Every structure is written in structure tokens, then in C-alpha cells.
Amino acid sequence: xxxxxxxxxxxxxxxxxxxxxxxxxxxxxxxxxxxxxxxxxxxxxxxxxxxxxxxxxxxxxxxxxxxxxxxxxxxxxxxxxxxxxxxxxxxxxxxxxxxxxxxxxxxxxxxxxxxxxxxxxxxxxxxxxxxxxxxxxxxxxxxxxxxxxxxxxxxxxxxxxxxxxxxxxxxxxxxxxxxxxxxxxxxxxxxxxxxxxxxxxxxxxxxxxxxxxxxxxxxxxxxxxxxxxxxxxxxxxxxxxxxxxxxxxxxxxxxxxxxxxxxxxxxxxxxxxxxxxxxxxxxxxxxxxxxxxxxxxxxxxxxxxxxxxxxxxxxxxxxxxxxxxxxxxxxx
Ligand code: SAM
Ligand code: DTB
Ligand code: SF4
Numbered sequence: 001x002x003x004x005x006x007x008x009x010x011x012x013x014x015x016x017x018x019x020x021x022x023x024x025x026x027x028x029x030x031x032x033x034x035x036x037x038x039x040x041x042x043x044x045x046x047x048x049x050x051x052x053x054x055x056x057x058x059x060x061x062x063x064x065x066x067x068x069x070x071x072x073x074x075x076x077x078x079x080x081x082x083x084x085x086x087x088x089x090x091x092x093x094x095x096x097x098x099x100x101x102x103x104x105x106x107x108x109x110x111x112x113x114x115x116x117x118x119x120x121x122x123x124x125x126x127x128x129x130x131x132x133x134x135x136x137x138x139x140x141x142x143x144x145x146x147x148x149x150x151x152x153x154x155x156x157x158x159x160x161x162x163x164x165x166x167x168x169x170x171x172x173x174x175x176x177x178x179x180x181x182x183x184x185x186x187x188x189x190x191x192x193x194x195x196x197x198x199x200x201x202x203x204x205x206x207x208x209x210x211x212x213x214x215x216x217x218x219x220x221x222x223x224x225x226x227x228x229x230x231x232x233x234x235x236x237x238x239x240x241x242x243x244x245x246x247x248x249x250x251x252x253x254x255x256x257x258x259x260x261x262x263x264x265x266x267x268x269x270x271x272x273x274x275x276x277x278x279x280x281x282x283x284x285x286x287x288x289x290x291x292x293x294x295x296x297x298x299x300x301x302x303x304x305x306x307x308x309x310x311x312x313x314x315x316x317x318x319x320x321x322x323x324x325x326x327x328x329x330x331x332x
Pocket of ligand 1: 078079081120121122149150170171172211241242243245246282283310
């Protein structure tokens with residue numbers, strides 16, 4: 001299957017709704033049909049496609065670091081770093097270049113191939129870009145792939161990141177357009193799409209995914225996956241996060257999602273974005289080994305690796321190696 005050729009972006013509204021999606025490469029109805037398949041049929045289809053495009057036993061490892069933590073002015077209902085929620089996350093101003101390079105070296109020594117630098121900003125200021133570009137260049141010199149997630153970008157900023165050697169920019173659509181406003185009010189879907197376009201135009205690979213387990217319907221999960229799959233071209237990297245419920249955030253206490261629904265979402269991402277790296281992202285520490293194994297079977301071929309995400313926990317590296325050993329998976 002080739003990359004979608006239909007440009008999702010329309011003049012008035014760039015986000016897709018049920019009717020508008022009928023003429024797209026992946027109408028929402030078609031993703032919904034995938035999600036509604038008998039589980040075995042869905043996983044079989046996902047694994048069949050996965051094998052056409054990827055080594056089924058190889059998992060890519062990305063390590064995260066929070067280069068600037070907490071105190072964020074945005075109101076994302078899931079996020080422990082939003083200043084307005086009382087979550088116990090301690091604010092940390094920008095890390096020094098030395099600290100970041102030391103962490104990147106350690107990540108490389110432990111086997112990671114990509115290093116992702118995250119900052120709790122609505123978007124970076126020029127001074128921030130100057131500091132982050134130094135970090136990117138230094139991490140790139142170590143022979144790691146570089147990724148950054150700094151919030152919304154203004155025209156010209158993506159080019160500066162690209163020139164410093166940024167390989168990927170992570171910017172998630174997070175959920176379906178129709179429920180976006182229930183979760184975040186300080187920016188809208190179009191803002192996210194605009195930044196994605198800045199990244200694309202600067203020649204940086206796009207890392208874009210979302211969060212499930214926020215109380216959304218299966219139809220909303222179909223809406224998120226359709227939105228991602230209809231980006232033209234679709235993202236090179238697709239992180240699928242399971243909500244990590246953090247006390248103090250509005251989404252704390254949300255009814256838990258059946259883990260098999262999470263696996264179905266991974267499968268739909270794999271089928272609709274065959275060449276993408278689909279990353280089993282946040283929420284992995286709360287998942288059983290069996291569910292993680294099903295995610296790999298459904299086409300996930302990347303993880304966040306290292307005992308911390310940005311502010312919350314992730315499985316210990318040794319635990320991941322033990323799981324890979326059991327499953328006969330190789331990391332890269
Ligand atoms: N501030 C920037 C932004 O929002 O784009 C970059 C950092 S932000 C923490 C990166 C992503 O982390 C969010 O888009 C969201 O998908 C994910 N995230 C944040 N809190 C989460 C949580 N509690 N559970 C799962 N994913 C989360
Ligand atoms: C992504 O999609 N997930 C990562 C990364 N991109 C930046 C972040 C997950 C954050 C989970 C909550 C926390 O640790 O603060
Ligand atoms: Fe800020 Fe990003 Fe957290 Fe939203 S997800 S509150 S923008 S750090």
C-alpha cells in the first residue's frame with residue numbers, strides 16, 4: 001500500500017468530520033470498520049501488513065528527556081506539567097547542555113537509537129530555540145537520531161531546528177477533532193495542524209500520534225487514527241499513548257479503557273499507516289506483558305525506553321530486555 005495521495009487539508013477546516021471524510025484515503029467509517037472487526041481478524045490483517053513493511057521481530061528504542069519541566073501555561077486535561085493543576089510535579093528550568101549530553105550518551109550506551117527532548121512550553125521563544133539547537137547538534141554528533149517536542153512552532157523556527165540536525169519533531173494531535181475542545185481549550189486543532197505543516201515544510205520527519213483512554217468512544221479513536229492516516233504524507237512516527245492518570249489533572253479518575261481496545265487502536269494505526277514506526281508509548285508501565293506482546297503483534301515496532309517518560313514512570317530497561325528475550329525480539 002502506498003502513501004495516501006489525497007490532501008486532507010481543505011481551505012476552511014482542516015480537521016475531518018464523518019461526512020467530509022468520505023472522499024479521503026481513510027474515511028472514518030473505514031477505520032471504524034477495522035476497529036469493529038473480530039479481534040483475530042483485525043490482528044491478522046495488522047500483522048500481515050506489518051510483515052510486508054517491517055522486520056516483525058525488531059523494535060526501535062527511543063529515550064526521552066524532559067529538558068524543561070512543569071509550569072506550562074496550557075490546559076491539556078491529561079498533563080501533569082500544566083501550571084494550573086496541582087500534581088506535585090516540580091518545575092525545572094532548562095537543563096544545561098552538559099546534563100543533556102550526558103543523558104544522551106547514557107541512552108546510547110544502553111542501546112537507544114533516538115533521543116527525544118521534551119519541553120513544557122506552549123511554544124518556544126527565540127532564546128529557547130537557541131539553547132535547544134545547541135542540544136540537538138550535540139546529540140546528533142553522538143550518532144543518535146534526534147527528536148524534539150517543544151509545542152507550537154512559529155514560521156522560521158522549524159528551519160532553525162532542521163539546520164541544527166533535528167531528525168524528528170513530535171507534535172501530537174492527541175484525539176479526534178470533535179472532542180479536542182473537551183480536553184484542551186488554550187489552543188485548537190488547527191493550531192496543531194499548522195505546526196505539523198511547518199515541520200513538514202522544513203523537511204523534518206513528523207512524529208505525530210495521540211492518547212487513548214481519555215474516556216473517548218471507539219468512534220473517537222477511529223477519528224484520531226483517520227486524522228493521522230489522512231495527513232499527506234502520513235507521519236513517519238506514530239506514538240500511541242495510553243493516558244497515564246495523574247492525580248490533580250482533570251482526567252484523573254477517568255474510567256479505565258479495556259486494554260484490548262488499546263491493542264485494536266495500535267492495529268488500526270498499523271493497517272492505515274503501513275510504513276510508519278508505530279510507537280507503544282506512555283502507559284506501558286501499567287500494561288501487562290501479555291498486552292504489550294499483543295501490541296507488538298498488532299504492529300507496534302517502537303517503544304520509549306528508560307525508566308522515565310517526561311515526569312512519570314516507564315518500565316526499567318532490564319524489564320524490557322527480559323520481555324524482549326521472552327518474545328524473541330531484537331532491539332535497535
Ligand atoms: N508541550 C509540548 C506539546 O504539548 O506539544 C510537548 C510536550 S507534551 C508533554 C508531549 C505529549 O505528551 C502530549 O502531546 C501528549 O500526547 C503526551 N502526554 C502528556 N501527558 C500525558 C499523559 N498523562 N498520558 C499520556 N500522554 C501524555
Ligand atoms: C509522546 O507521544 N509521548 C511522550 C513523548 N511523545 C514526548 C510523552 C509522554 C508523557 C507522559 C506523561 C509524563 O511523563 O509527563
Ligand atoms: Fe503543556 Fe504540552 Fe503538557 Fe499541554 S501537553 S500542558 S502543552 S507540556
